[in-house]
Amino acid sequence: MKLRGLYAITDSQLLAGGKLLPYVEAALKGGARLLQYRDKSSDDARRLREAEALRELCARHGAQLIINDDAELAARLGVGLHLGQGDGSLAAARALLGRKAIIGATCHARLDLAEQAIREGASYVAFGRFFDSNTKPGAPAASLELLAQARQLAGLPIVAIGGVTLDNAPSLIAHGASLVAVIHALFSAENAAEVERRAHAFSALFATP
Ligand SMILES: Cc1ncc(COP(=O)(O)OP(=O)(O)O)c(N)n1
Ligand SMILES: Cc1nc(C(=O)O)sc1CCOP(=O)(O)O
Numbered sequence: 001m002k003l004r005g006l007y008a009i010t011d012s013q014l015l016a017g018g019k020l021l022p023y024v025e026a027a028l029k030g031g032a033r034l035l036q037y038r039d040k041s042s043d044d045a046r047r048l049r050e051a052e053a054l055r056e057l058c059a060r061h062g063a064q065l066i067i068n069d070d071a072e073l074a075a076r077l078g079v080g081l082h083l084g085q086g087d088g089s090l091a092a093a094r095a096l097l098g099r100k101a102i103i104g105a106t107c108h109a110r111l112d113l114a115e116q117a118i119r120e121g122a123s124y125v126a127f128g129r130f131f132d133s134n135t136k137p138g139a140p141a142a143s144l145e146l147l148a149q150a151r152q153l154a155g156l157p158i159v160a161i162g163g164v165t166l167d168n169a170p171s172l173i174a175h176g177a178s179l180v181a182v183i184h185a186l187f188s189a190e191n192a193a194e195v196e197r198r199a200h201a202f203s204a205l206f207a208t209p
């Protein structure tokens with residue numbers, strides 16, 4: 001599967017109150033190619049239940065589910081994984097999940113971290129944050145020039161994250177981003193129909209002329 005397009009990431013606050021499944025389904029209908037389940041709680045039973053439901057939705061829409069932080073849950077469901085710098089060994093996760101699994105790595109604004117992630121078996125490398133982020137305002141800042149440099153270095157898909165909106169996503173794509181990862185500008189919508197409209201608009205930015 002070619003990794004290119006909208007990468008939607010869930011948020012426990014924005015999707016509270018029964019919005020998780022309808023809003024995610026809207027994002028998938030709008031063309032999201034990857035969906036990351038990002039839930040920082042320790043309620044393992046709920047996390048398993050929700051991740052299973054998301055796996056089913058992704059399968060129905062031809063998208064890939066990625067679990068944030070939790071290699072064991074990803075292995076249990078047979079889906080992908082995203083690891084940050086403090087989230088455990090990428091090489092160990094690759095051994096656990098097998099060579100076909102999608103495993104992504106946070107590289108902040110550092111090409112050396114991307115080189116290391118590539119050596120350890122990453123499927124994509126993620127850089128950010130590129131703009132002011134509602135979700136993670138304190139994340140280290142990254143520049144558009146970095147994306148162009150990463151393009152030279154990595155034969156892998158490059159994910160851009162952090163404050164991505166419909167207005168600024170074109171600059172990220174022009175500088176080499178293969179996927180744009182979005183939370184607030186996608187899921188802060190008033191209703192599921194608006195999520196779908198936004199997802200369509202993000203996806204259209206990747207359409208080849
Ligand atoms: C696609 C993508 N890129 C970066 C991150 C951030 O990961 P991390 O630094 O581990 O921070 P948390 O998301 O775990 O708070 C991500 N989740 N997804
Ligand atoms: C989870 C995350 N990681 C980041 C990083 O820079 O590594 S920025 C971020 C939050 C992305 O959410 P929003 O689209 O609302 O800014």
Ligand SMILES: [Mg+2]
Nearest residue numbers: 069083084087
């Ligand atoms: Mg993490």
